[in-house]
Amino acid sequence: EELKYGTRFPESRAGQADGSVVTGQGVKALQAAFDQQVKVAQAILGPGDSVLVPNPSYPVHPYGFVIAGADVRHVRLTDGVDFFAELESAILNNWPKPKVLVLNFPGNPTTHCVELEFFERVVAIAKAHGIWVVQDLAYADIVFDGYTAPSILQVPGAMDVAVEFFTLSKSYNMPGWRIGFCVGNETLIGALARIKSYLDYGSFTPIQVAAIAALEGDQQCVSDITEMYKRRRDVLCDGLNAMGWEVTPPKATMFVWAKIPPQFAAMGSLEFAKLLIDRAKVAVSPGIGFGQYGDDHVRFALIENEHRTRQALRGLKKLFAESS
Template identity: 40%
Template structure:
């Protein structure tokens, strides 16, 4: 029998990492020692006190039942407390915080709550693919906002045609940014809020990397800016901050009406995050934060080694103030895919071609700092031996 897939699946762009995995497997089969600087999955372990809390909570039979789709009250109170301490933002735990099975889940489900077929979402490019895919799955259309070096990898809101802005239902933004490593400051968020008010657009800020600042830089929250809560929400995750990618725990905070819509979708699609994981999340948010500072120091060391090494090789990377990504222009004469293929085939190094994140990513490749300092040193030595 032949089973035809739905049109929405046929519209999906090729899954970038599937092709990378295929090429990586071919190189490994040749006996090459591959250094994977491609996928942004932290290699550091989850801190011990978080694991211990999970172990304790998993032993409690009361946590073996269905959880609340919107999250345990204790976890939501913990999130609100963390936002107050970290950003000075006050949140009502019951109406302005919702628990997610990782922020990806919430980002993908939000368009189902607010986008009707034919509606428009403003989506950055290059970007995390879920913004566009979630919009498409809801039957909406994406209007892409280019992120280019000349504008510090921020969307040019003034360049959005008024007729497009009036059609738009929501806007996705993401700072510190994946894949470019760019950051945004108060003046940008003030312009976003003004735009949202002028055109009645919902703002959805993906803030997964705010705890990954370098050199003393501390990224801010969109919700710190007056008026932000009236127009939007912010997604956050414990994945990068506490090395909990596999645990699948995140949250969205901000506008109560928007979160209520997201909650309605979740109540019909999932059954919420495992309570024991939420107790572990409380331990993460309320516990000793020295683990976060140690994580930042480790990535800072790795960044220093990488930047010095690839600059010596003749590359001119963007130097990030946050995230664990480095966005680097390809050498003259190379496309994104060609240069990533060269690094893999000739040096056994996996990177991500920028074109996979959107058309303006052509001419760049992304490097993730998710291997040890020693392996990064080895990678840059291999790059230095290449001719390009």
């Protein structure tokens, strides 16, 4: 009986929407946000449709739509490039006209952060061209140095064109519980709910109860998790900069997006990542895995404590000394 309901408890919707701009029909509880982005792609796109995705990007963002049969058009998102000029060009120069723009800010892997004005421009462009916006806000709370990650739904009128995904995995350290939600445009939420009814069931009731408790309870745990990642970030970035590998400490996420040092740049990210494994015993993600425009970077994940991070730094320092 319990599994008949996608959202068993009405209060879970109120907790997600925080009683503000989103009504109950504009919120959908999910069995995690990761794979549900594939379902929203299946709900609104099909073969012959096209979608705009920043490059580099987390693989589920383009490939979720590939699974749905859509064609992906990449929008370059790198330093020194005007993203909005690239976006407008992609909209005007592609046929058929793109139906969806996928965003992820704060971003994985690039750690790219935006202000509310960015989303204001996105919403205006989406309305002008009749494009849906799917924004992944997975790292909403993992922010540092006074930065606050905006929600696209803070923009007046965003509900007309946008939905936003959130997961409890990062903010509340609940990976594996598989619980999150999607908030925003009721038409898109309805389409997602419909296809979910064919492909999966509601989340296990105790997990929904736990999610409500997390969202409505003492938020000190979120601050503690964020501070943990900040300490790891500081140790890693300080250590890399001290050895001559120049990196900018990210303002958000649990990653460091590091440009490959000049002496190794010709290798490309995949071979450089292999070198770090072999010679320094340090695992990084090669930037090419996130798109062609990421090949000059690697991604560090802040998943180890400070002691283990310093151990990794010693291995990197030794490699740099041997290669100088």
